[in-house]
Amino acid sequence: MAAANDYKWRRDKDGQGVWEHRGKVAIAGLGHSPVDRRWDGVSMDQTLGAYCILACQKAMDEAGITADQVDGIICCDSHIAGPSGGSASKWAPRPYFDSPYDSELGLTLVNAEWLIKTMGLKNVKFAPTKLPTIGEMVGMAAQAVGDGMCTNCLMIYPCGNLEGRYRRGGENADDYARGPRQWTVPWGNHGGNDFINTFPFNQYCLKYGGHHDDLAPFVINQHKNGMLTPWGFNYNHDIEPITVEDYVKSRYILNPLRIWDCDRPVQASTAYLFTTADRAKDMRQKPVYVLNHSQHNFKQPSTQADLDTIEKWTDHAAKRMYEGAGLGPKDVDLFNPYDGYSVMTQFYLEAFQWHGVKRGDALQFYAGDISVKGPHPFSSSGGNLGNGRTRSAMYTDSIEQLRGTAGARQVTVRAETALAAFTTPPSGGWLMLGKHPN
């Protein structure tokens, strides 16, 4: 399994042409754990480990395969709150529990090795370590199946949350600014997608016209779509969609970034079963085919990426994805970009020119009909703003829309191709899915 770590799977270069495994890999199963706000520290059936096992079991059951048939596990260390997690990111120094919860593993961390051992998966031959986040793992799973590294591959995304305020503590409690943080934190930038995107969003409004509060219709629509998503946090906690008034009166975090522009950290896990298109045909669900995966990792030219840089990066990522999929903007029926901070989503929408939206058009587009039953069902998943920060709603909705099983969220427009991503403008990946392999 060590060889798996040298595996070159990324499609992160230009000019690679149409993906060699286009339509030959499929997603045949998906599984979601419940989505809780936090782990309570007591319920052992609600740990992050238990939720990952549950999500895997659901994905296998949905596809109709058994644990013995799984030969690939792709699971990053969980993303509770990242390196500056602080009090909400680590169980210790509190005493651990009985096995399998006798370390951070299973509580705040989950990885392939722990899952293989705890789930008794005997036939796994591909289980790489040191993996990136879900936005890239879906690409890795697709490439690994296409390359024959494994045939039935479970990709798992653990996303945990303990008590305590988000990303307080850790290096954010430090008096010193070390490493790359010496260029940001002395002035107050704690690092993250909020800072990456709020400055260029301000520049966006200056350049094209518009105001931060013009994001309200988008954020509200995400909440509405979340209430149509039976596995999500909002649906299960009766979180009524906010109103425009709620939005414009809500408190600021990084003014003009408001609390409702930020997704809600949750405790949850999602699993997808990737397999070959041939095998998927014999499984329980209608296969959803992978038409391309692509990644990007752009270098920031100075302290802060400005609007020009962000537009250049996202244009670049769109071009790369479209090239590998052999598709263009007019071919994409569903579009589920990342929305973890609402101030970034328009950059993707305009770069991919979904439904003809060009640079500077997004706020006007949001003001139109973007509901799932309308002509422009943008972000039909409800994303992370509408479902909690599982970072998987974009993929799950795309799969369900193409299967025709999205229920109350099922769009009325054609649903044969879908683009989904968990990505930031500088780094991450995109996944193109199709109802048909061709």
Added chain:
Amino acid sequence: MPKLIPVADELSKPFWDAVNAKRLVLQRCTGCSKLQYPPQKTCQVCGNAALEWKEVSGKGHIATYIVIEDGRLNRRMPDQPYNLALITLDEDPTVNFYSNLPGTPPYKVPVGAAVEVTFEDVAPGQLIHEWCVVN
């Protein structure tokens, strides 16, 4: 409450040494002349490893700003709300810096205004570069 204190490393030591002497120096590529900040091992444009330190004028403009009302840095909590502006360098506007704009009240930031570099104590013997609106 003081700001977080930068910890110089091998790459950044010449920069912080200059700041402590109240000079703003940036890396300049000896091949293509591109200025860059923060420091890197090679030129981000041409890949050249031969970089020199060049003192710059310390004049810039405010591109945009946010106001940190509920940040995550313990040490800066008492300062909230405070401005965080994005400053472009006049010599090369693709080079930018953060600034809390000392002297400018929160929310009262003149976007587009000229600024000049200043130096602020954050710990004994440690300055950081800041920017003030030019009146």
